[in-house]
């Protein structure tokens with residue numbers, strides 16, 4: 042059995058997930074890059090980048106809103122990479138709509154992808170850790186919208202508040218097994234997600250494209266947009282032995298937008 046640690050990152054074909062996968066590879070992990078099947082080409086590019094860093098990597102097609110897919114992804118990572126130590130429940134979607142306009146279907150969709158996926162990831166990882174006798178680490182994507190509700194991001198904010206609750210609960214329930222459960226709460230990260238948010242906000246409030254993003258970035262104390270690498274550094278910490286005594290936390294990594 043290999044002594045290299047193994048991590049699985051969901052939504053790792055692009056954006057924050059890609060940067061997390063690459064950072065964990067630099068930290069010495071072999072990495073399972075999980076994403077939707079249609080993202081295979083991008084995800085295989087991430088696999089190649091990880092291999093270029095001298096680590097093993099695989100692509101796993103998984104829709105995180107389906108429990109069977111998440112369990113199969115964890116099984117594939119453990120079987121093909123030779124262990125299982127860390128899961129990063131990163132995949133998520135945004136919805137940009139006034140609360141009065143959100144439909145039942147939209148609510149179901151965002152909760153299935155942003156919330157159910159985190160429960161499935163925790164369940165699948167905890168079962169694999171128990172099978173392998175590993176004191177593993179679970180890290181999930183929250184948001185500044187997990188700490189403060191943001192207008193026009195109502196369903197999204199609700200889904201991220203739920204991630205925070207699940208993180209606190211799972212941390213307490215899994216502590217006896219030595220498993221830690223934490224979450225990262227980014228602010229305004231320059232990824233495809235904010236391209237979409239900016240576009241939809243422009244449609245709603247009539248501001249020119251880019252203006253909503255600029256106004257949000259102007260409110261950041263450190264004065265610049267967040268990069269996926271800024272987020273990956275925090276996940277690297279949560280996944281490391283340096284965070285062995287940290288659990289149940291949602292860490293704001295927002296350049297100074299919210300303060301606790």
Ligand SMILES: NC(=O)C1=CN([C@@H]2O[C@H](COP(=O)(O)OP(=O)(O)OC[C@H]3O[C@@H](n4cnc5c(N)ncnc54)[C@H](O)[C@@H]3O)[C@@H](O)[C@H]2O)C=CC1
Pocket residue numbers: 051052053054055056057058075076077080103104105106131132133134135154182183184185226227228229230231232233234235
């Ligand atoms: N971009 C931002 O400003 C912020 C992002 N976040 C969170 O960080 C996480 C990553 O966001 P970004 O990289 O910005 O988004 P992104 O839209 O650039 O990438 C999301 C990835 O998740 C994948 N994905 C979507 N639905 C999926 C599903 N059902 N199953 C498997 N994979 C799926 C997509 O294919 C994509 O590769 C999300 O949970 C998001 O809510 C949190 C705070 C701020």
Ligand SMILES: CC(=O)C(C)=O
Pocket residue numbers: 135184185186191194227228229234238
């Ligand atoms: C995408 C996201 O989480 C926010 C609050 O912008």
